[in-house]
Amino acid sequence: MPTFSFISTTTLTFLFLFCCQTLVFAQYDTHYLKSGNQALEQKNYVQAETDYTTSLKHNSRNMEAYLQRGIARWHLEKYKDAISDLDRTILFNYKLAEANLWKGKSYYSMDSYKEAITYFDKALKSNTKKDSQINTEIYEFKGYAYQKLNNSDKTVENFRLALGEGSTKSAEINYELATINYLNKNYEESLKNLQKARQLGHPNRAEIAKKIVTLDKLIAEEKKANEQKNVKFHFQNPSSLTATVSNSFFDLEVCLESELMVNEVKVFVNNKEQDPIRGLTVTPSTMCAITIKRKIPLQNGTNEIRLEATTAQGTFFSDKANIIFTTPTRAENAIASMPKVWAVVVGVASYTAMPTLRYSDDDAYQMYAFLKSPEGGALSDNQITLLVDENATKSQITNSLSQKFSAASENDLVIFYYAGHGLEGSFIPYDYNGTESTKLLHKDVQDIFTSCKAKNKLFIADACHSGSSSENLRGNVKATMDKYYQALAKTSGGTALMMSSKAEETSLENKTIRQGVFSYYLIRGLKGEADFNADNIVSVRELFDYVQTQTRQYTNYRQNPELYGLFDPNMPIGAVRK
Template identity: 30%
Template sequence: MRDADSSVIKMPKPLPDIIKTYKSAKIWAGSSGMDHTGLKVHRGDYITILAKGTINVWPAKGKEYAYGPKALLVFLLGDNDYPVRRYKGPELIEVKEDGGIYLGYRGSEINPSGRPLKPLHFNDDVGSFSVDIIVWKKNDPKLMTKLLEEASLVQPKDGDLKDIVQEFRWRSGGYLALQEKTTEVEKIKKELSIVETKQISEIKKEEKNDAVPPKEEEVQGIKDSDKEKATEDLTEKLQKALQALKELEDTKKKLSEREEKEAQLLARLESMERERSIQSKNLPVIAVAYPNDGISVDSEHVSLYGVAEHEKGISKFEIFINNKPVSLKDSRGLQIIPRDRKRIEFSERIHLREGPNTISIAVQGTEGLTSQKTIFIRLAKKQEKVYAVVIGIDKYKNLPPLKYAVNDAREFYRYLTEVNRVPKDHVWLLLDEEATLDKLRRTLGTLLRRSAGKEDTVIIFLAGHGATETDASSPDGDGLEKYILPINADPMDLYSSAMPMSEVARIFQRISSERLVFIGDTCYSGASGGRTILAGGTRATVSGTFLERLSQGKGRVILTASDANEVSVEKDELGHGVFTYYLLEGLRGKADVDGDGVITVDEVYRYVSAKVPQATGQDQHPVRKGEATGQIILGVVK
């Protein structure tokens, strides 16, 4: 899932008072499981989900398996909102659990916790859904309906939106309106009958039996001369009420027909899944006894053990290592050539390359049905170590505080030590009071330099304020020096109280490691707001050349939260800097697009480059500088 390029409705800016928060997202076919939208809700909140689009869940069968959101879209409201809910339309939903909002599709293929039951079933799907999520400040169906109606007027040619608004109007108050309008029609008819027959004397009798009788003063004293006028007015009033009633009944009928059609689509979808399941039962079966998927080994060779079976017979059996075929031989040294055998036991010695490896076993039955099983193994580089310095500063002594820089650093430290299992004595964590200028210099320039060898990987993470100051000698051509600001930085004296990027560049050159990654959730734009400070009134166009300087040297890669003239922002709803939030999300698995179980610098950069601009309205764009020989691995997906 990603933020939508085009929303269902064009929401006015600033957001109307009735809306607490709002987000548009795009759900693309092929995305299995439930994805976090980035929105958080609380128990008692009211939300509305608007969705349109189609996804074809079996394109090989043609367009007949292209379904809309009501057949496929599912969601979770809150972190403990299990099982997943089916999207029924633009209704008003009360939140029962605190937590995030998650979206997915194909509910029959997702287990109650939100994980896909059969991920491969999603691979061939095509299409997408556009989804708008509105969190309301209060439960007021009239104001909500009015807002959506006004939004639809801006998009008069959007038939889907017109239907969505009409359905929301009905779901939020239609049943009550129908009941009230029916009562109103009956009341007008009774008033009209009394006026026409002058049955004034019967009013008190009718009051005893009528739950909503006309008031006596409304019909008493009607003269013959007034009878015609009263009849005319009541007739006109009745016609309007009947017309409104007809429109409500037509809407009810239309929605009933639509719900019946959706029920048929769901039944058809379930039938399709059963058909797929039956087909899968007829596929060849592959079982691997060793190695387990996702393990890391130290030896260049691994023994692959397993068995392949098919009740109709096996006509073709192949093993691939990193997409290259393996020459297969049995225990006697003879090449394995299947001849309608129903069972093949395999035992192969596989040569691995350094880093991630893919082993695939492909089996074809005599009827042409094919199965494939893939496992991922990582060959760890011998004597390779990881060293890291993690810095986060919120409570500056002489500068405006930040909210989430310390949280960013703490979570990145936790990722390194708990998820990636980097030894804690290999990681220096400097938070707030620990992040003085002296400690920064000693940790980066002395401790890190002494510890990290040529074969080791060095990661430096910084979350905090950045600043620029006029300096005619700057080699970047913009007349500005850029600084990392420690806890005790003085904005009026950066030269003696902060660490200039020229010094950081020298420190990087002194470190012998040939794989050094600097990750900075900070900025140097000179613009107002975010994680940047104006020193001495400086406001100028900042050159990105200083990032080139930092990345000089073999294996130096710089990854920053924003471009040179942009602001790196924090968001309360994320509890992080936007860049760090998506950096961590990518490292925990979302960036692993090739599914090899490891996250490289290139993968995480591609991920944050897509997510951060979408989350900031295109105001912030991460930057990558520098090159390395081979891939630099930042993490392993567990």
């Protein structure tokens, strides 16, 4: 006969009450959360705190309630309690940008300005959606924090960024900028800021009017005093204000004559600003104070070049030089047919789902700088891509590799350098979230290498478990690059994979040398220390032998680089300038 199981009436009643109680708790949680939000919106912060606390009694894992209670407590000046709530949301990776912003504001309100800036910077990194409202508030508070720390440069930088994001405090910020510029004796900028603050409705209109009168007098006195002083630019190359060239880059050379202290020089090509020249040590002199040299990219036809010198007394302008770029001759086309180098350089130090590294980003910058130098081939901007931290997502890395390597022709060299975390069979991009789909698999990189037409291929990885995976130049610079590209043309090619460690090893960083150990010796080797046969060319084999020996010795054999693949051991990677 079948057997029947019976549940007692008492048990059924208990289960029914338990389910009902759970449902009621969930309803209370939602009810008090909504009630708290309404109170917060109405600026009834005491009631908001009470409602959020009640909501958390019913659901202690409601991160939204912790976040909003932290905000309410900040308004109630309970800054330490606010930080405690915000730490809970940060621990669970909940709305990191907003939580770090309010944590920074809490430290700011407690006069801990350096700590505040730390969390404002974390909020910026966490704001992956680029929420303009959050960015605006971050830049505003960072500006005020730096102002409290008497760092006027950083104050101005962040205030300007806040204005660029559309700050609602534009009148107040312009007023603060006017004060800073006045103290720095930048009277014209101070006047512009005051006029803007008045236009935007700043309440201190009478005071602003008085300051404008004072500034007008100071600017007039300054101009009169500077009538006897001057800043002049003398073009050395080109020797006249019009020149015709057949190279796509031009070696600009300008002598700066100045009776004033020059803070910065800007170079404009076709009205587009190049990287400014800062950190000048220009002693006022009637002689040539400093010679400015720049490699200028040219477009077909006429290119207008002008310079601006910024002093405390104002801005001075050069004459306009016109460089006409014509179609290259046959001989120049023959030079253009020489091998080219294409590179993608990646460095990831900051992660959300992995421990932060110290120097991976710096390692990438140094590799990039080497490849841009004559010793590394003087790669132009269209031949190299640098991806660091938030720019080094999986899609950006693979897209950059595909784009650069597909541009390579048969005689070229392609280089992929990666510094960051590595897991078995993969590298870890910035947007890795712990899932398999967000890893950059060794196979993905291998497929791109395989499909590339270039006969010379080099892959350098400084990561844990990495083992599982011609210009118009003069003098010794030209000789260095000519020798490098001639050696590259002669190589029989192949694919070389240089890994910082064995598959089971960890790649080490060191605070003494402030780099990853492997990358530190990699750069030193490329700069000439690996040129064992003294032929002024650093080959793959020479570079690896040097890096392997030095890395092993420095780490006491805890890290052992590996090199494998089918390749010409004489494949050149760098040249040594005599």
